[in-house]
Amino acid sequence: MLSSPPSPAPLRLARRLLLTLLLVSLIPALLLGWSRVRYEQNSRTVAIVMDYAALVSQARGLGRDSGELLAEYRALGVNGVALMEETVQTRIARGEIIARTGAELYADFPGKGFDPSWTYLRSVQPGAAEAIRERYVYRTRNVELEGKQWIGWPVDITGLAAGPNIRLIDSLKAGGFQVVYRPYDSTAARDVASDWPDVPFIAFNGLKVVGADSPERLKLVDERLGARVPAIIEMNPQKGMAALIENRPAIRMFSIRPEWQELLRPDELASKFVLAARERSHRLLFVRPFQTVDDTRDFLTRVKGGLDRADISIGAPAVADYSPNGTLRVLSLFGPLIALALLALSYPLTRLGMLIALGTVALVVVVNLKSPLGAGALLAAVVFPALGFVMRRHRPTDWLIATGFSLMGVAFVAALGADRLSMLGLDPFRGVSLTLIMPLGLFALSLLPRQDIRKTLSDLYHYPLRLGDVAIIVVALAAIALMVLRRGNTPAVGVSDAETRVRALLQDNLIRPRFKEIVGHPLAILGLSGRLPPYFTSLLLMGGVVAQASVLNTFAHFHTPLLISLQRVVNGVAIGGLIGFVLLPLLAWGIKVMRGGPKSADTLRPPTRSQAVKGTD
Numbered sequence: 004m005l006s007s008p009p010s011p012a013p014l015r016l017a018r019r020l021l022l023t024l025l026l027v028s029l030i031p032a033l034l035l036g037w038s039r040v041r042y043e044q045n046s047r048t049v050a051i052v053m054d055y056a057a058l059v060s061q062a063r064g065l066g067r068d069s070g071e072l073l074a075e076y077r078a079l080g081v082n083g084v085a086l087m088e089e090t091v092q093t094r095i096a097r098g099e100i101i102a103r104t105g106a107e108l109y110a111d112f113p114g115k116g117f118d119p120s121w122t123y124l125r126s127v128q129p130g131a132a133e134a135i136r137e138r139y140v141y142r143t144r145n146v147e148l149e150g151k152q153w154i155g156w157p158v159d160i161t162g163l164a165a166g167p168n169i170r171l172i173d174s175l176k177a178g179g180f181q182v183v184y185r186p187y188d189s190t191a192a193r194d195v196a197s198d199w200p201d202v203p204f205i206a207f208n209g210l211k212v213v214g215a216d217s218p219e220r221l222k223l224v225d226e227r228l229g230a231r232v233p234a235i236i237e238m239n240p241q242k243g244m245a246a247l248i249e250n251r252p253a254i255r256m257f258s259i260r261p262e263w264q265e266l267l268r269p270d271e272l273a274s275k276f277v278l279a280a281r282e283r284s285h286r287l288l289f290v291r292p293f294q295t296v297d298d299t300r301d302f303l304t305r306v307k308g309g310l311d312r313a314d315i316s317i318g319a320p321a322v323a324d325y326s327p328n329g330t331l332r333v334l335s336l337f338g339p340l341i342a343l344a345l346l347a348l349s350y351p352l353t354r355l356g357m358l359i360a361l362g363t364v365a366l367v368v369v370v371n372l373k374s375p376l377g378a379g380a381l382l383a384a385v386v387f388p389a390l391g392f393v394m395r396r397h398r399p400t401d402w403l404i405a406t407g408f409s410l411m412g413v414a415f416v417a418a419l420g421a422d423r424l425s426m427l428g429l430d431p432f433r434g435v436s437l438t439l440i441m442p443l444g445l446f447a448l449s450l451l452p453r454q455d456i457r458k459t460l461s462d463l464y465h466y467p468l469r470l471g472d473v474a475i476i477v478v479a480l481a482a483i484a485l486m487v488l489r490r491g492n493t494p495a496v497g498v499s500d501a502e503t504r505v506r507a508l509l510q511d512n513l514i515r516p517r518f519k520e521i522v523g524h525p526l527a528i529l530g531l532s533g534r535l536p537p538y539f540t541s542l543l544l545m546g547g548v549v550a551q552a553s554v555l556n557t558f559a560h561f562h563t564p565l566l567i568s569l570q571r572v573v574n575g576v577a578i579g580g581l582i583g584f585v586l587l588p589l590l591a592w593g594i595k596v597m598r599g600g601p602k603s604a605d606t607l608r609p610p611t612r613s614q615a616v617k618g619t620d
């Protein structure tokens with residue numbers, strides 16, 4: 004039966020041996036962490052890239068010269084320009100080409116060979132319209148009118164790409180600007196990527212990279228990219244990007260959609276850009292001007308000030324791949340496995356613990372079938388948050404031991420999960436939901452007494468509950484559910500306006516700790532006080548497990564620099580721990596008041612592990 008465990012002495016010896024092996028297995032993980040920190044410290048330069056089309060539009064609306072306005076913004080930190088590939092319409096607006104619909108020409112010149120359903124172009128600058136014809140595979144038709152050649156197209160050609168403005172690009176490069184070129188894609192293009200300018204960065208438009216729909220064209224784009232670095236745009240996954248950067252470096256770029264920017268104040272927008280550079284490893288900050296120059300100045304001044312405070316410089320971003328040592332990563336796999344064995348041997352029902360361990364391994368492997376290292380990272384993320392509270396939960400200071408185990412787990416998550424693609428945000432952590440749910444289950448199973456499970460189920464079924472007990476349990480479970488559901492950028496439970504303002508204030512002045520940790524750590528400390536009923540203690544400790552799981556979950560965002568994640572966790576531990584230990588005497592005073600005198604709280608003290616082992620109360 005599951006209720007027959009090995010004798011305590013061999014178990015203690017086995018646990019000590021596993022603890023020793025766990026500490027030894029930390030060595031390769033810590034070495035990998037150090038190499039990652041060095042890599043990230045060498046990547047603290049960003050370019051503030053202005054959308055040139057938006058800049059020109061603002062300048063025209065204000066009756067100002069776009070070059071002078073750009074120079075003004077340059078003094079405020081802008082050192083790059085993003086240029087869209089020009090369209091035929093751009094060349095028409097510049098007076099290089101004349102375009103007329105076939106219907107117009109047919110009405111004005113009947114019988115001259117114009118098709119009303121076609122579009123016609125004529126060169127003003129010699130060869131301009133002819134160059135457009137050479138770009139595309141469409142079958143065109145020439146019509147001569149009054150000694151001038153019109154080129155007819157069976158489609159409306161005016162919206163199609165016409166190539167880069169080389170003169171403007173060369174001028175900007177000569178001025179020292181970092182140029183980001185943004186080409187369009189068209190399956191009708193005759194020779195893809197043949198005229199891309201010599202610029203440091205390429206940022207594709209839409210949801211696909213150029214050539215993504217054709218392996219042959221994508222291969223040609225890959226060859227013609229040369230030394231240009233593709234930009235990965237935040238929250239805009241593009242088809243073909245992973246294949247395109249398989250054998251080349253890439254850079255992360257952050258931008259805000261124009262319609263969203265219109266709803267934000269300059270300080271709110273600046274905060275988002277600083278956060279992107281400081282905590283999400285974005286090296287290209289794609290900015291657009293506000294409607295007024297004053298708002299734009301305010302925005303850029305705040306961005307530059309925030310970057311200065313974060314010790315991030317503005318210049319030419321260094322682009323290099325992160326290449327962790329493969330041998331050290333494989334050696335780091337032993338850590339989570341040892342921790343799982345230690346967890347299994349710490350359950351009151353050891354055989355049940357072994358079954359739980361096997362089931363946990365099977366689950367993380369299924370979630371990461373193609374990635375053993377990813378499975379190891381997920382295993383660390385679900386085991387370490389529960390391990391400390393399963394092994395020891397006698398007094399408030401045991402919270403520090405649980406936190407220490409979680410920080411050990413952090414080293415393994417970072418070592419096993421962080422690689423080139425995950426740090427670029429292209430290979431997200433698989434099983435992130437499990438990192439908050441499974442530790443709760445692993446901890447809850449440790450609450451089972453050392454007796455036959457059938458008897459435990461019977462005892463639970465016949466356990467007398469008062470209405471007050473039910474109310475407390477419901478409230479506590481609702482609070483735990485709230486902590487679990489509030490995760491990610493789009494949580495299932497929203498954030499109030501007041502909390503949003505507090506978050507923004509914290510975010511601008513320090514590395515903001517996570518809500519789950521500020522709440523969960525105090526719950527664990529109160530639960531370990533020994534002054535509450537056993538069932539309530541267990542509920543509070545479950546809140547503490549959520550906080551420890553949040554610690555591991557923080558480091559599963561591999562695009563966030565390691566030291567930033569560490570600062571976030573340290574702030575959460577410091578604030579949560581301070582709140583918890585301040586609340587301890589208040590809890591004791593509250594219980595004393597409710598009881599009407601300085602009565603002993605021993606009758607409310609939760610069972611110790613030795614009592615649980617003996618099956619006593």
